[in-house]
Amino acid sequence: MPPPRTRGTALRRRLAELRGPEVAAKALDARALAALAANPGCRRRAILDGAGVNKAVLATALGSPSAFGQSQFALTRGNAFEAKVKADGGAELLRLAHEKLDRAAEPPARASLPDLSATGPEGRVARTALALREASGAPGTWTLLDHPLLALEVAGSPAFLEPDAVVVHPDGSWSVVEIKSFPMLDGSADPAKVGAAARQAAVYVLALEQVAARLAEGPEGGPAPRVRHRILLVCPKDFSNLPTASAVDVRKQRAVTARQLTRLTRIEEIADALPEGTCFDPGLPTAELTAAVECVPATYAPDCLSACELAFHCRDRSRTAGAVTTLGRTARAELGGLSTVEDVLAAAHGTAGDPADPAVAALRRAAYLRAEALDARETVPCP
Structure with a gap:
């Protein structure tokens, strides 16, 4: 059996061939991971996400363009709100973290904002881990990590994740911060949107737990830092642009996501089962591209319409085949x-x-x- 480094290099080369030699990889983010965990039986999504295929472009090339995703207006509004929340060194963000998550601690009169810049994703992941270790070893101070980069192994392949922020409390524990642009009216937000944010944050919690475990196993040893399972959800207050926040318990979402991710078939197993020469390059002729996509089994359900760019394509194929999964997972189970x-x-x-x-x-x-x-x-x- 070849050593792990050789196997990893061979897998990356194989995934690049599947994506297309001239096609840039699309990073796998927490939103995609949460959706993948919700449908662990879909090998098609697993291999496409693992190979870094842009499924929106692929769906358009297949003739089934997707309406899934955020509008440019929503992205711009979200970025503007996040900048407002993090202004003045994150003073307002840390105030909300103290108020909603850690009232027993000293108020964050001053905070540390470490520089997380580094070369390449691996460098940023290492720099984030170093900043977390240093912050955990400096009790009594608040630390704000702005857009840290975390690595999480998914189906044998690393995924790089970038939460909005991570707060290190004075006791050395860590909390995930999710900043969303949907409003919080009278102290509560749309339950569906809060649920989606909780599932996304649960992925970050899992990645932070892996970082904490590696720090405990390092040369300095010691107990693993505690990753809090109550995340800080920051949203606009009512119809204004003023930030407000709520503490959201993600223990249930974390447990479900961890269980589902372990059920994913390893990416190399799916890749090895594909015919030689299979490629998902959107520039290929439609017939050739369709054949390549169809050689990977999919598990379609109506939930995919709100979570996957290929949902329209898979739904058409599912209806043509008369599959009962088109009716939903509940009907399929019964x-x-x-x-x-x-x-x-x-x-x-x-x-x-x-x-x-x-x-x-x-x-x-x-x-x-x-x-x-x-x-x-x-x-x-x-x-």
Whole structure:
């Protein structure tokens, strides 16, 4: 077996071939990781994200452009709000962190803002780890890390993640800060948006926990710094541009995300199963590109429409195949071994399926009751 460094180099070369030799890699961010963890059975998304394929460009090349993603206006508004929150050395941000997360600590009259600049993502990850170690070893002071870079291993491949900020408390513990541009009205925000932010922050918490574990295993040793599971969510207050915040407990999201990420098939296994010469370069002819995408199995569900750029393409293929996953994961789970709409209808009308199967029995009973209501019982056998 080749050494890990050789295997890693071979995998990166293979992923570059899949992406296209002249195509720049798209970084895998926490939003994409959270969506990937929500659908761990989708090998198509796993290999495309692992290879750094821009799925929005790929979807357009396939003829199924996606409307997924933020508008330029939302991005500009979000960047302006984040700059306001972090103005004056992050004074307002640290005040909110003290108020919502750590009232027992001394107020942040002064804070440290370490320089996290370095060459390349690996250099920035190392510089972030060093800044976290130094801040944790300086009790009694607040430290604000602005856009640190963290590394998290996903399906055998590293993903580089950049949270909005990380606060190091005077006791040496770490907290993730998420800054969003959606409003917090009367102290509460849209639950769906808060849930999405919590899932994204949970990915950062997992990455920070890996950093803490590595610091504890380092030459200096010592206990691992504590990563807090209550994150600081900062949003505009009501209809103004003034920042307000709320503490959000992400323990549930962290546990679910960690479990789902461990279920992901390793990227090299998916890559090894692809035909030789497979490439997802959007510049390829549509027929060739479609064949390349279709050789990787997908697991489509309606949830993908709000989380994946390829959702429209996968939905069309799922509908064409008559897959019951098009109806949602709940329906798919209740139908057991019936994987297509054709199988479901045949089972309901008594022309296929094992009557002892609970799913088949339930379908036949439902079909009979429907026919009885429509006074067409002779067309459906009594279950």
